[in-house]
Amino acid sequence: xxxxxxxxxxxxxRGAAAKSPRNMGxxxxxxxxxxxxxxxxxFVDILSxxxxxxIEAVRSIREGYPARIxxxxxxxxxxxxxxxxxxxxxxxxxxxxxxxxxxxxxxxxTERVYRMGTVTRMAIEVLEDEGAAIQWMxxxxxxxxxxxxxxxxxxxxxxxxVRQVLNAIATGGVA
Numbered sequence: 001x002x003x004x005x006x007x008x009x010x011x012x013x014r015g016a017a018a019k020s021p022r023n024m025g026x027x028x029x030x031x032x033x034x035x036x037x038x039x040x041x042x043f044v045d046i047l048s049x050x051x052x053x054x055i056e057a058v059r060s061i062r063e064g065y066p067a068r069i070x071x072x073x074x075x076x077x078x079x080x081x082x083x084x085x086x087x088x089x090x091x092x093x094x095x096x097x098x099x100x101x102x103x104x105x106x107x108x109x110t111e112r113v114y115r116m117g118t119v120t121r122m123a124i125e126v127l128e129d130e131g132a133a134i135q136w137m138x139x140x141x142x143x144x145x146x147x148x149x150x151x152x153x154x155x156x157x158x159x160x161x162v163r164q165v166l167n168a169i170a171t172g173g174v175a
Contacts, residue, residue, distance in 0.1 A: 042072035046117030064104030088112045116153045126170045
């Protein structure tokens with residue numbers, strides 16, 4: 001599996017046969033839910049593992065992700081823990097307690113983290129550069145009412161709006 005630094009290399013051309021997060025790893029999202037001691041790349045696993053859909057995604061979300069994934073996502077995006085906790089709707093005290101007890105976040109919070117991962121994967125594919133995608137997700141976007149795409153990951157309608165902007169970028173439309 002590629003490390004975060006390997007993923008953030010130079011910008012690839014559209015026709016290049018470079019590896020995308022979609023085909024880089026064989027890990028499933030179920031692996032993410034399995035308890036492990038220390039995994040700083042936990043959020044990257046969502047991006048680089050085999051994409052889940054349908055029943056597999058539902059099962060993974062219902063099982064819940066370890067609370068450590070919140071800090072992993074914060075580290076991935078380079079944002080304070082509180083920003084990811086807010087998006088996932090997990091209070092700081094709850095996140096701390098769950099992490100200390102090596103417990104999982106609930107299904108609703110897991111779905112928000114899963115959504116963050118799938119939309120970020122799409123941004124990496126469209127922008128063809130992990131660093132550019134991270135920056136794009138963190139910065140306010142005029143097409144989204146001057147709200148950062150990352151801030152819209154707490155709801156599915158917000159994620160739909162972000163995907164529409166990414167589709168417009170991918171097809172050469174105005175975004």
